[in-house]
Amino acid sequence: MTGSDFLDTARVFYDTVARDYTEHFGDWLVSRPFDRAMLAGFAELVGAGAAGPVADVGCGDGRLTAYLDGLGLSVFGLDLSSAMVALARNSYPHLRFDEGSMTALDLADGSLGGLLASYSIIHVPRERLPGVFAEFHRVLAPGGHLMLSFQVGDTSLRVDRPFGHEVALDFRRQRPEWIVEALDRAGFVVRARLLREPDEGVEQVPQAYVVARKPAVSVPGPPSPAERR
Numbered sequence: 050m051t052g053s054d055f056l057d058t059a060r061v062f063y064d065t066v067a068r069d070y071t072e073h074f075g076d077w078l079v080s081r082p083f084d085r086a087m088l089a090g091f092a093e094l095v096g097a098g099a100a101g102p103v104a105d106v107g108c109g110d111g112r113l114t115a116y117l118d119g120l121g122l123s124v125f126g127l128d129l130s131s132a133m134v135a136l137a138r139n140s141y142p143h144l145r146f147d148e149g150s151m152t153a154l155d156l157a158d159g160s161l162g163g164l165l166a167s168y169s170i171i172h173v174p175r176e177r178l179p180g181v182f183a184e185f186h187r188v189l190a191p192g193g194h195l196m197l198s199f200q201v202g203d204t205s206l207r208v209d210r211p212f213g214h215e216v217a218l219d220f221r222r223q224r225p226e227w228i229v230e231a232l233d234r235a236g237f238v239v240r241a242r243l244l245r246e247p248d249e250g251v252e253q254v255p256q257a258y259v260v261a262r263k264p265a266v267s268v269p270g271p272p273s274p275a276e277r278r
């Protein structure tokens with residue numbers, strides 16, 4: 050897969066399964082106290098000094114956007130899939146939802162107080178993650194916080210013919226240490242990580258959260274090998 054094929058594949062997948070996916074996973078947060086605790090901690094960190102709104106990037110049906118709104122944040126959602134955005138707008142008409150990709154955000158430099166990417170970086174090939182994290186760093190205001198969540202592992206889970214639809218997509222598991230290293234290289238300071246065990250009968254692998262901050266004064270990344278010589 051080259052160029053932006055991975056975006057087209059993810060868009061078609063979620064446009065196709067949007068309604069079934071939402072009905073199936075609609076209430077996953079209800080039975081997940083650790084996930085709610087991470088969202089509450091993120092809301093507190095961001096709310097304390099918000100220098101702009103929070104973007105829920107890869108917001109899907111907008112459930113977490115609405116949850117953060119309920120925690121008092123000024124938040125909007127953004128998703129690659131127009132069907133997901135339509136569902137979100139329909140369910141939460143008081144909130145803003147935009148179509149877009151995390152690989153090229155249509156947002157001004159330093160304009161966000163916070164950024165949540167909940168199970169959405171899992172559809173980006175690993176070699177493209179540094180570019181996505183650079184984009185997250187660009188749009189966050191100095192001192193702004195980022196929270197990522199993802200399934201933990203070394204390999205991808207290929208989801209084929211979900212709910213009987215003729216589509217397939219890779220759900221790319223990640224190691225928290227890979228993500229921490231990539232965030233560090235992008236100029237973030239990692240503040241917290243949570244590794245929780247899979248919910249029996251529902252999840253197959255551990256789940257991770259990583260919270261990072263863009264420093265108030267940006268620090269340059271590590272020197273390149275050429276600069277080190």
Ligand SMILES: C[S@@+](CC[C@H](N)C(=O)[O-])C[C@H]1O[C@@H](n2cnc3c(N)ncnc32)[C@H](O)[C@@H]1O
Nearest residue numbers: 063107108109128129130150151167168169172
């Ligand atoms: C597994 S769902 C997670 C939805 C929601 N964040 C949640 O945690 O319930 C992944 C979402 O990320 C979106 N997505 C995938 N690639 C994206 C990209 N490059 N930019 C923005 N959204 C993307 C998909 O359309 C989908 O709605």
